[in-house]
Amino acid sequence: MTAPLIIGEIMQNTYPNYYKKFSCIADKCPDTCCAGWEIVIDPESLSKYEALGGEYAEKIRSLITVDGDGDSIFSPENNRCPFLLDSGLCEMYIELGHNSLCRTCRLFPRHVTYFGARTETGLSLSCPEAARIIMESPEPIYFETEETHADIMPTAIDPSLYFTLIETRKTAINILQNRKFPIEKRIISFLALSEEIQHLIRKNRLSETKTICTKDFLAGQYEIGPHSDKKRVLAKYFGDFKSLEMLDESWKTRLDKAEKTLTVKFPDCEWEYEHLMIYFVFRYMTAAVFDGDLLAKAKFAAVSYIIISRLQAENIADKSARISAMQKYSKEVEHSQLNMDKIFSLIKKSRFYSTDNLINILSQKEN
Ligand code: SF4
Numbered sequence: 001m002t003a004p005l006i007i008g009e010i011m012q013n014t015y016p017n018y019y020k021k022f023s024c025i026a027d028k029c030p031d032t033c034c035a036g037w038e039i040v041i042d043p044e045s046l047s048k049y050e051a052l053g054g055e056y057a058e059k060i061r062s063l064i065t066v067d068g069d070g071d072s073i074f075s076p077e078n079n080r081c082p083f084l085l086d087s088g089l090c091e092m093y094i095e096l097g098h099n100s101l102c103r104t105c106r107l108f109p110r111h112v113t114y115f116g117a118r119t120e121t122g123l124s125l126s127c128p129e130a131a132r133i134i135m136e137s138p139e140p141i142y143f144e145t146e147e148t149h150a151d152i153m154p155t156a157i158d159p160s161l162y163f164t165l166i167e168t169r170k171t172a173i174n175i176l177q178n179r180k181f182p183i184e185k186r187i188i189s190f191l192a193l194s195e196e197i198q199h200l201i202r203k204n205r206l207s208e209t210k211t212i213c214t215k216d217f218l219a220g221q222y223e224i225g226p227h228s229d230k231k232r233v234l235a236k237y238f239g240d241f242k243s244l245e246m247l248d249e250s251w252k253t254r255l256d257k258a259e260k261t262l263t264v265k266f267p268d269c270e271w272e273y274e275h276l277m278i279y280f281v282f283r284y285m286t287a288a289v290f291d292g293d294l295l296a297k298a299k300f301a302a303v304s305y306i307i308i309s310r311l312q313a314e315n316i317a318d319k320s321a322r323i324s325a326m327q328k329y330s331k332e333v334e335h336s337q338l339n340m341d342k343i344f345s346l347i348k349k350s351r352f353y354s355t356d357n358l359i360n361i362l363s364q365k366e367n
Helices: 043-051 055-062 091-096 103-107 128-134 159-176 183-203 206-213 230-242 250-260 270-289 294-315 319-334 337-349 355-363
Strands: 006-016 064-066 072-074 110-115 118-123 143-152
Touching: 043 055, 055 064, 055 091, 103 110, 110 270, 118 128, 118 270, 128 319, 159 183, 159 206, 159 270, 159 294, 183 206, 183 270, 183 294, 183 355, 230 250, 230 294, 230 337, 230 355, 250 294, 250 319, 270 294, 270 319, 294 319, 294 337, 294 355, 319 337
Parallel strands: 006 118
Antiparallel strands: 006 143, 064 072, 110 118
8 A cells, every 4th residue: 555645745856867868668678567567556546547538448447457465456468468559559658648657657667765855766777778778878877866846755764864874875886986996896895884884773873874984995805704605605596586486487597597607707897787786776775764774785786786797697798688687687576576575585584695695705706
């Protein structure tokens, strides 16, 4: 059940510099977002469809059903949205225009997180066009904030934790964009930073955030504590990802292959990993304001890098294949709440996802 939106309030919105470049490529899309998953209809759209007059409105209403969780959805046909035409276009969009779409379809691939009167919006890597745009330019990604009138989802947040997370995120971005160091070293330093800030969060010592954020994490050598054998850890990670709900059965085969491969260093694509990490950091880090678990978000970003870099190894010289591996990962993992809940639960509970195990894998050249 979602909270009701407050319509047309003044708010600050922060977004990555590539955000406004997105436009759906519809029938030219190699992997439509209108198949493979359920579209839950938000209450406002549902009321709109119930009140809509005309012949086409009858068709819309006839295609609405209720799923096992009690959510109203459009009844899928052969695992596809019933409005998706063979041409790859959306019939509802053609008949009634963009504003007729439900909130999920109007927004996707844009994601929004509400922090009181602030929002953060980005593009999801699970859309091939968004992934292409995110990975288009080697220039470091930056963020813009603008004041705007928009719809606010009311959320109660702890301001001191929120500003701690904002400061930590700035430091994390500086670390991850420092190109004097290899990407693995940057991710290790990012994990070390997150571990120290998580300690402050646990001990309720947020006033010490600045001291931690001014430390030079990249200059130091992380002392790896007790850890498990690298092969066992990787087998556990791949086993966990293979146990997730799958949209596409070929995903398992890709994970099987990736598990057996060594990561391959390919010149000139470190900035893509940097953009990938910035994507995860921007999307998830400040959301720790809702559960206080910053370290789990950092570990998710690190384990995602570990899996994705192995998924790419087979076709490492081909940029579109590298981007496709990131997009598939995002679609399979990030776009299933069930999968995200399972992975985060494993990250929080299993010793295999300890910072030391992650750093041990990242710190070895021959992975
Ligand atoms: S996945 Fe992206 S580009 Fe493809 S149809 Fe959906 S929004 Fe458009």
